[in-house]
Amino acid sequence: MSGGSKVKNKIIKAIKKKENLAKYNIDIKISGDKIVYLKGEVDKWQDVVDIGHIVAKVKGVVNVVNDISAKGIKIVKKDNTEKIKKTIEQGKVMRTDVVIIGAGISGCAIARELSKYDLNIVVLEKNSDVAEEATKANNGNIHPGLLATPGTLKAKLNLEGNKMYTNLSKELNFEFKRPGSMYISYNKKDWRKFKALKRVKKTKVGYLIKPLRQIMRTPGLKWLTPEQVKELEPNIKGNPVGGFLMSTMGLVEPYEVCVALAENAVQNDVTFRFNTEVLDITTQDCVATGVITNESIIKCNYVINCAGIYADDIAEMAGDRFFTIHPRRGAIAIIDKSRKGFLNRPAGGSLETKKKGSHTKGGGASVTPEGNLLWGPTATEVPDKEDKSVEAADMEYITKLGRSITDEVSKSEIITFFSGLRAPDYKEDFIIGMSKKIKGFINVAGIQSPGLASAPAIAKMVGRIIIKDIGDIQIKDSYNPIRPPKVKFRNLSHEEQDELIKQNPKYGNIICRCELITEGEILDAIHSLVPATTIDAVKRRTRAGMGRCQGGFCGPRTLEILSRELGKEPTDITLKGSNSYILDRKSR
Amino acid sequence: MDIVVIGGGPAGLAAAIEAKKHNVKEVMIIERDIELGGILQQCIHDGFGLHRFGKRLSGCEYAENFIEGVESEEDIIVKLKTIVIEITKDKTIYAMNEEEGMMEIHSKAIILAMGCRERTRSQVFIWGTRPSGVLTAGTVQRYINMEGYLPGKKAVILGSGDIGLIMARRMTLEGIKVEGVYEVMDSPGGLTRNISQCLKDYNIPMHLSTTVVKIHGNKKLEGVTIAQVDKDKKPIKGTEKYIECDLLVLAVGLIPENELSRQMEINIDPRTKGPIVDENFMTSIEGVFAAGNVVTVFDLVDYVSETGEIAARGAAKYLKGDLDLSSDYQDIIPGDNVNFIVPQKIRKQNLEDKLPIYFRVKQPLKKVTVVGEIEGQKCLKKKHVVVLPPEMIVEEIDCEKIKDKNEMLKISVKVG
């Protein structure tokens, strides 16, 4: 690796500028294609991340591979050699056209998009179901795209994707609302400055200014008087001085969207393989030839890397490691449904707690399409790719933010909390494109917020990449973009409910009392095109277990139904795949 | 229907039988499970019915006494596997089951007897991950006693209420190692008898002022971190200890199941989390009564049955038009050391000669006097050697003594 000494000097200077980072000796190497490789040791994890960010911001740096370690934190890299050997020995080989690694929102959206074409497509997922990682653990906001830094790929795809959701929700029959989101100001001085941005051409202040100016000039943005703010959101506290409405903000249940995409993909002949982990990627003469999983070798022409948190590891397997994913945990709390309707749309205020230079929206109060109040998310850099815990500090932050505009609601009304790991690279933007080194290997990495909103646009972009590469390909005659709607018993009128039970008595047996979910719906989930085989998978598809008793009542009943329908012993049923058994053994 | 009872557990069963005793014509019980008995069917341990039957019966034995009573009454309509999903303010009940679909049932009076549910891990803010192996005590009880399955090999129990203690014994007998019982308060939550026979008998240690602060394990529970707490129940740094286990049993409290009550916009008491009830256990909606754990969590099933009977008698009177429904209520309010009282209000005209009141103290106290005061005069004075929060106190007010008083009645527990 050579050169870029000018860039290297800039990098050294940038790091030295920070008082707490200047003391470190960081080994910096720059490749010909302007990828910076960092090595060294620092005191804490936040320093690793800060250095990565500083370097990524230096002009001329294309991306950062950050191998700096933090004292006392050992990141164990998986050694797949033995497992790979075993698969090769077993000798099972399959052939397909496209392999998609990861069945999160990106992987499922791409699978559905590509299923239009005459291609054999296989999606490989190491967990037991779709949407088991970040896709299920976010706040379901379909962002307007106006707060993302203009000029970034994520801003572009966000704006595009946001528009596509209306149509997509009709085709796939998932719950989608577009209530818009509200920005509320409580500070007269700030508010005047804000409004002045509308006219300002030049500015040199703050990170938020560029996107804010963009918002100010967006048609369809509605400026609100304090009275209007209160009219639209009568339950927010205090005396707002003004606000504005970003009317394109939408709301979904993210796992519902992911399941819908996956099912439609299966309708159009895509194959999903769960509990299938990619151990290696085979290449020949810089062309991707296939993947090796824990089950078999799959030969293919295209490998699409949608592996989220592990996207950098997958890229490394392909021989093209040019970015590093640093997990950023986001914790969320859901409030009891007795507060349904408390807020009509996501709302955030001019909050003193918002940190300058923070990379993600710190949160506020949001709302699910079902109307439940949602607090969070937080943003904490963590070294461990499996660290999905929620800590006391998370809850403190979430509660502070949530109560900054909804004073009445107390912490005691929280029915559940959980976290997910965002998968950003150090440039904090999406990496979507055919690898420059390995032909046929397509990266869809660094997908963090607004990944959900961008998903349909990401899928279209990847579709174009493949079509361009293949050259001539037809849309299948049999392609059916419509996924039939699912039965949602709780949303029907009593007459409709009666009709439904008469047609199929299984809809007359309520399993989840809190959310009013019937056995019929659970059976639908277990026998769907992407079958639910775990308690959580049933929960994601039906909502059973999402209510205030958190599965206390319905859990054993759902387990019994799964055991019966899958023909498995109750002791073999898991909560979320792998070894997460609910029951240990039979009583003697 | 004349009376529809929602829930066929001990409160509902007692209510239905009592209603029939008072010649109410059309009585129906709606029960969501496959059989009557409610939670008692999974309570195979003894200790039930000492007051009512003079014996320590198992939960199922107690239930069967009442179920026999209901089944012998040809006129009590029982709908099993039927769940009520909505009750409108004008007492129209929407209930459904597989055979009959959605039913619209009109009833002149309703007795809510839905019981209670368990507090979850999120409500007690235990940090960490969300693996399998974290179950509430009632769910563990169901798996072991009714399904015949054991959910783990080595368990930690959080909460020293009776259900936690009972499960400590049950799990031990079934071969699950119980590492210990952890209690965040500085005094145990369950009956002394249970601490003796469920923990001491099996050398299971109980740790007071200690709680579980974190859950570890990605897919499956690997262990928990426990820590001692200070007087504000905040974990004390440096006292953390990691305990390897594959089952965390949460016995962290019961909450009255008031989804339907809230839907009907019945007034709820924030202290009990159940409907505010009067001397007949009638709620803020005329003709809608509530009994058992849905009103407040009782520790003795005998009292649950008693309240079912009070509600049924009240409903029978209501049907006949014998209840005063118009005069002002007098409140019964908790005084010193009293956490809450049920009933919360009374109409003197409806009282008979004795008014039972049910309440709990806030902390354990020795050598106390329960005092009832109204308009500066004592209408109740009863000494107790020891009172404990887990043991509900039941007293009877002599209604003669309050007949001519119009202000509120205050119940206090004074030391000495």
Add this chain to the structure above:
Amino acid sequence: MCKEFTCIVCPVSCTLNVSKEGEEIIVKGNNCKRGKVFGENEYKSPKRILTTTVKVEESCHKALPVISSDEIPKEKMFECVEQLYKMTVKAPIKKGEIIIKNILNTGVDIVASRSLKQI
């Protein structure tokens, strides 16, 4: 040997210290006669009611709750449970029906805690 028990006869829950001197059992810490009797019994031969479940067939339930007709010696509890594990009963069962008569020669029966219909 001195043993400590919590008396469970009444809510006062005295802490009893019971020891044996020669042939005599000495109970200390009790506030009443009943406590003395309790302490003596606990020392000599502690007994408990046993409640557990037995496998059942031809019923909608998989387990039949059972209860001992009287208290059985504490030290025989686990052995009794082992015996019950070996059994499987068949519905219909009537509450009170004897499942095992005179279990382990204790003079106590194990009876059904509830009735179960045959399916």
